[in-house]
Amino acid sequence: MEKKEQAVAAPMKACPTKACPMEIERKFIPKQLPDGLEQYACRSIEQGYLCTNPTIRIRKMDDTYFLTYKSSGLLAHQEYEMPLTKEAYLHLRKKADGILITKSRYLIPLDSGHTAELDIFHGSLEGTTLAEVEFASVEEAQAFVPPDWFGKDVTYDSRYHNSEMSKGALSNENG
Numbered sequence: 001m002e003k004k005e006q007a008v009a010a011p012m013k014a015c016p017t018k019a020c021p022m023e024i025e026r027k028f029i030p031k032q033l034p035d036g037l038e039q040y041a042c043r044s045i046e047q048g049y050l051c052t053n054p055t056i057r058i059r060k061m062d063d064t065y066f067l068t069y070k071s072s073g074l075l076a077h078q079e080y081e082m083p084l085t086k087e088a089y090l091h092l093r094k095k096a097d098g099i100l101i102t103k104s105r106y107l108i109p110l111d112s113g114h115t116a117e118l119d120i121f122h123g124s125l126e127g128t129t130l131a132e133v134e135f136a137s138v139e140e141a142q143a144f145v146p147p148d149w150f151g152k153d154v155t156y157d158s159r160y161h162n163s164e165m166s167k168g169a170l171s172n173e174n175g
Contacts, residue, residue: 023079024135027160031151041107048096052163058092065089074156076138098166099124
């Protein structure tokens with residue numbers, strides 16, 4: 001019973017532009033995977049998109065379910081997340097456009113004090129990997145010096161946003 005109570009979503013509050021939580025992140029195509037990947041925490045993720053403009057995403061992360069709204073923006077955008085029940089997730093999953101994205105997410109501490117979220121994609125995106133790092137400010141994101149294994153910065157390439165990937169943006173190439 002306790003688990004079900006935690007999964008019930010609170011009503012979504014209207015948030016004025018300046019009050020909405022911001023997600024500020026940079027994305028990279030790793031040129032190699034870090035050694036000892038199995039030592040890091042790993043989450044299993046499945047997600048689908050009900051809309052891509054604005055982005056409305058459903059996500060299952062391990063045994064937790066979310067509905068997320070994201071405004072437009074490549075480096076920084078507003079993000080509002082609320083919990084879903086498993087039943088609501090499964091109902092909405094049937095309505096998702098494009099492909100369902102499945103991936104393993106490794107949480108890797110960096111020397112800078114940040115955490116890299118290394119996504120290794122499965123299914124139709126098999127062979128694609130992305131590393132993301134979230135920041136408290138745009139200035140912090142711009143000042144970030146990535147570790148060498150991160151490779152190419154694709155923050156401003158919309159093809160590497162999961163919402164675009166769900167529509168086949170990388171169908172003819174691997175990340």
